[in-house]
Amino acid sequence: MSDKKIALVTGANKGIGYEIAAGLGALGWSVGVGARDQTRRDAAVARLRDAGVDAFGVPLDVTDDRSVAAAADLIAEHAGRLDALVNNAGITGGGAQQPSSVDPAVIRTVLETNVIGVIRVTNAMLPLLGRSASPRIVNMSSSVGSLTRQSGPDGETTTGPVAVAYAPSKSFLNAVTLQYARELADTKILINCACPGFVATDLNGFRGVRTPQEGAATAIRLATLPDGGPTGGFFEDAGVVPW
Numbered sequence: 001m002s003d004k005k006i007a008l009v010t011g012a013n014k015g016i017g018y019e020i021a022a023g024l025g026a027l028g029w030s031v032g033v034g035a036r037d038q039t040r041r042d043a044a045v046a047r048l049r050d051a052g053v054d055a056f057g058v059p060l061d062v063t064d065d066r067s068v069a070a071a072a073d074l075i076a077e078h079a080g081r082l083d084a085l086v087n088n089a090g091i092t093g094g095g096a097q098q099p100s101s102v103d104p105a106v107i108r109t110v111l112e113t114n115v116i117g118v119i120r121v122t123n124a125m126l127p128l129l130g131r132s133a134s135p136r137i138v139n140m141s142s143s144v145g146s147l148t149r150q151s152g153p154d155g156e157t158t159t160g161p162v163a164v165a166y167a168p169s170k171s172f173l174n175a176v177t178l179q180y181a182r183e184l185a186d187t188k189i190l191i192n193c194a195c196p197g198f199v200a201t202d203l204n205g206f207r208g209v210r211t212p213q214e215g216a217a218t219a220i221r222l223a224t225l226p227d228g229g230p231t232g233g234f235f236e237d238a239g240v241v242p243w
């Protein structure tokens with residue numbers, strides 16, 4: 001088994017996930033580029049390798065049990081363990097998401113990726129994380145999932161528009177993260193949520209104001225936490241995000 005740290009980043013073919021992979025690679029990690037589309041995955045791996053990153057492709061659709069199981073097998077064979085899992089893949093569900101008119105199918109689709117996908121991938125990777133000396137899990141959340149900010153007087157300015165599929169999916173993810181933190185409290189695993197800020201990516205039609213590199217910073221910090229670091233927390237660049 002290599003001494004090099006091994007990470008898996010889901011949805012790493014573009015946007016914030018790609019920059020998390022690049023950032024961990026720059027720190028000397030070997031990075032599994034989790035991506036569901038072969039062409040996009042191969043292109044990202046090639047670009048990362050050109051930048052000097054020890055990157056390897058991991059076919060991965062977080063909504064598909066067999067794909068996730070195969071990804072765990074691939075990492076077991078490639079590296080024998082996992083030091084950091086970054087659950088970054090996510091979708092908004094698109095379109096208008098007013099509670100009074102939303103199509104329930106949109107909510108199911110968003111939850112399948114943003115919440116159940118994270119649980120599916122995490123559970124498949126736990127045995128590999130258990131073989132690490134300092135395992136870390138980072139769940140890419142969003143401050144739109146903060147109930148405190150949603151209910152504040154300046155709701156829209158701090159958490160974005162009303163979106164009954166996307167925003168609650170991140171609240172759900174935060175709650176799920178706490179359940180894992182409680183179950184894993186007696187293990188070496190540290191598990192936390194990251195908010196990247198409002199980042200210019202495909203997810204929001206590139207309307208965000210931060211670069212994907214800036215958006216990757218908190219997740220990279222949480223993936224590389226020292227032993228004794230926080231677990232069951234929710235962080236952005238400026239510090240703790242209120243639940």
Ligand SMILES: NC(=O)c1ccc[n+]([C@@H]2O[C@H](COP(=O)([O-])OP(=O)(O)OC[C@H]3O[C@@H](n4cnc5c(N)ncnc54)[C@H](OP(=O)(O)O)[C@@H]3O)[C@@H](O)[C@H]2O)c1
Nearest residue numbers: 011013015016061062088089090140142198199201202203
């Ligand atoms: N951008 C922001 O302002 C912002 C703010 C807060 C939180 N976030 C969160 O940050 C994360 C990354 O978002 P981003 O802005 O970088 O968006 P993005 O550019 O749209 O990237 C999303 C990534 O997730 C992948 N993905 C989606 N569904 C998947 C599935 N079923 N299986 C595997 N991969 C899947 C996409 O792959 P394909 O290319 O195959 O679609 C893509 O690689 C998300 O969880 C998002 O909710 C973003």
